[in-house]
Amino acid sequence: MLLLAPGIRYYPDHFDADQQSALVEEIRAVVAQAPLYVPAMPKTGKEMSVRMTNCGALGWVTDKELGYRYQALHPVTHNPWPAIPQRLLALWEEVGNYPQPPEACLVNFYSDTAKMGQHQDRDEQNFQAPVVSVSLGDACLFRFGGTKRNDKTQSIRLSSGDVIVLGGEGRLAFHGVDRIYPGTSTLLKSTARINLTLRRVTAS
Ligand SMILES: O=C(O)CCC(=O)C(=O)O
Ligand SMILES: [Mn+2]
Numbered sequence: 001m002l003l004l005a006p007g008i009r010y011y012p013d014h015f016d017a018d019q020q021s022a023l024v025e026e027i028r029a030v031v032a033q034a035p036l037y038v039p040a041m042p043k044t045g046k047e048m049s050v051r052m053t054n055c056g057a058l059g060w061v062t063d064k065e066l067g068y069r070y071q072a073l074h075p076v077t078h079n080p081w082p083a084i085p086q087r088l089l090a091l092w093e094e095v096g097n098y099p100q101p102p103e104a105c106l107v108n109f110y111s112d113t114a115k116m117g118q119h120q121d122r123d124e125q126n127f128q129a130p131v132v133s134v135s136l137g138d139a140c141l142f143r144f145g146g147t148k149r150n151d152k153t154q155s156i157r158l159s160s161g162d163v164i165v166l167g168g169e170g171r172l173a174f175h176g177v178d179r180i181y182p183g184t185s186t187l188l189k190s191t192a193r194i195n196l197t198l199r200r201v202t203a204s
Pocket of ligand 2 (some may be wrong): 119120121175
């Protein structure tokens with residue numbers, strides 16, 4: 001484990017190749033039940049480049065009308081989200097350092113050109129619990145800073161199997177994905193990156 005900044009922990013190659021393949025199969029099963037959808041920004045309705053779905057009791061969603069929020073039902077199918085795979089619950093137990101399990105696992109699907117702007121994860125009622133994030137497939141350029149938008153930032157290349165934890169002083173750090181490096185992994189069928197983000201939503 002490498003401490004990148006206060007509260008920002010990096011576990012390179014946390015999942016080996018076999019575990020990554022198993023995780024991809026588990027996520028395929030999630031997507032089969034809860035299809036990827038196109039999230040849109042609050043108010044403007046501008047579509048994000050990342051496709052999303054969730055597993056867990058709650059899922060993070062966004063659309064023009066209601067904005068960023070957590071909800072128990074898929075916004076298109078209106079079905080409950082599938083359960084979080086056991087392997088991810090075990091990851092949370094291992095690195096989360098938090099007594100209760102995650103309630104939400106956001107699945108972000110990045111095509112070659114997708115990216116995610118700098119933001120804080122602050123739609124949760126609970127900032128005591130960390131955010132635990134898994135990278136699968138193509139590498140990306142992940143950039144993070146401090147708790148103010150204009151704080152100095154650092155960039156790190158995240159590869160398949162890597163895990164990042166934003167906890168404690170790093171829980172509200174700004175972060176985002178500047179670019180994908182297409183064709184840097186053969187894990188997925190197409191050139192793409194999947195990110196899985198585990199979160200506790202409600203206050204204890
Ligand atoms: O894809 C990533 O590595 C970051 C995803 C993220 O920050 C989020 O979903 O809030
Ligand atoms: Mn985030």
